[in-house]
Amino acid sequence: QVQLVESGGGLVQTGGSLRLSCAASGRSFSSYIMAWFRQAPGKEREFVAAITGNSGRLVYPDSVKGRFTISRDNAKNTVFLQMNSLKPEDTAVYYCAARESGSLFRTGVREYDYWGQGTQVTVSS
Secondary structure, X not given: OOEEEEEOOEEEXXXXXXXXXXXXXXXXXXXXXXXXXXXXXXXXXXXXXXXXXXXXXXXXXXXXXXXXXXXXXHHHOEEEEEEOOOOHHHOEEEEEEEEOOOOOOOOOHHHOOEEOOOEEEEXXX
């Protein structure tokens, strides 16, 4: 069992930056594929970024590529999402997710087994 707790959300102006953190409990954190998703009001939850256990591979959708960076610190059981050049359309609740196995490129919500409670990110225009 893995428990995930996100932090770092808040209100930022267009063009600003935020860094989200997700602290994980449980053993074998370094073996988990970790990801970030987001969900805006009235919309489906969508994939934002994912990273393999050894940080060797990363994947992003085009909507955030070049602006967002996912990273992890296995010694601290933490995964991060650095968000730069934020836009109003980035406004959403951001969720951390984890799974034990599978392809990094399978990015559907149902591919992930464990979820945090979410942290709100609001980008003002």
